Amino acid sequence: MKNKGFGLLGLFAPILFGVAYLLMASQRPEYSFLTKAISELGSVDAPNKWYWNVFGYILPGVLISIFSIGLYKSMAQRPSSRLPLTGIFFSGLFMAISGIFPGDFDDRTSTTMILHSIGSFGCYLFFLMGAFTYPKLMRESKYWKAAIVPSLTLVWLTVVFGSWPFVFTEMPGLGQRIVFLLYFLWIAINAFKLYNYKPINK
Template sequence: MNKRTIRKLLIGGVVLFWIACILTAFLHPNYSHLSQYISELGAKNAPSNWLMNYFGILPMGLALVLFGIASWENELVNKTTNVLFVISGLLFALLAFFNCDVGCSFQYLSTEAIIHNQLAMFAFLLFLMIELIHLIRTYVKASKLEIPTLIAFVFGVISLYYLISEGIYSDYKGLYQRMYLLSFHFWFLYLISSHKSHASLN
């Protein structure tokens, strides 16, 4: 596959995710981006859940897998980070097929909902681990902190902290989740558009 095409697919995965999130929320009566999880847009019996799952979540997950594979031979990220990209991408992509229950209720969880929650938890934690490993690696190699990565990591830690600490009944859990994903996605776009990435994926 042409490297320029790969780069466009990577960016497209991020763009499609957020377009699907906005469109599906518009089609979901009384949905709140502040207080509801993104997963509720793809939940069982949710309006247009196929749009969120197959045109939002799945492409984003596959983009992470593609990056991990396509960047294997360059010096942008190390082999461990590449593997983590592939694993986290697969976990994220599987969320399209294992949906949470109606309204993402945490009462009387179905087996599918339990799998969904576990997949999401591990994927989110791997995102932070990827950023941390990359941050440490760039510091060791260049003896300086990569500011975009540092900002994304700190922002991600803070967002995830509030998401977990305030719990499922928080009026802002949807906001915290979006803040977390946005920090990672902006960093991902920075990574694939950086000078070295441009040379290897363009």
């Protein structure tokens, strides 16, 4: 697959997630984006849970994992650390895992809830690993240097807004949505650059 193909897959992931979220949330009048977790759209007792888990988590996660391969290949022109590739690849994989195992918010000690939580936290932790290590690889390419500042800005903002639920306890859901938005913006910005990738002499 060429860079444009990998780039399109990366761009499609946030679009798919966003459309699935808007459609599924609109069918739940009682669902509040201020207080409810995004995962509750696909919880064990949610109506049409598999629509959300497949189109909101599993497919976007798989697309991100595939996109990560092309992103890494476009920068790693010589032997280098695989932490950036590993981080984003497993971030997508763990997102898919969180969709395979719906959350049980009435029994947080259940096996499916534990596996769902592992998927959710794993997705974010691997993202941090990949997003914080990519700048070193980006510095080796004239084309990718321009992506360093926006990429690092977005990842640091996810850390800042990750503390939202502990500060604004009455509306924890809003903070989670901001973190998801920043996460997918990171994917989209780098996917767009990959789509338009043109090698520049180093």
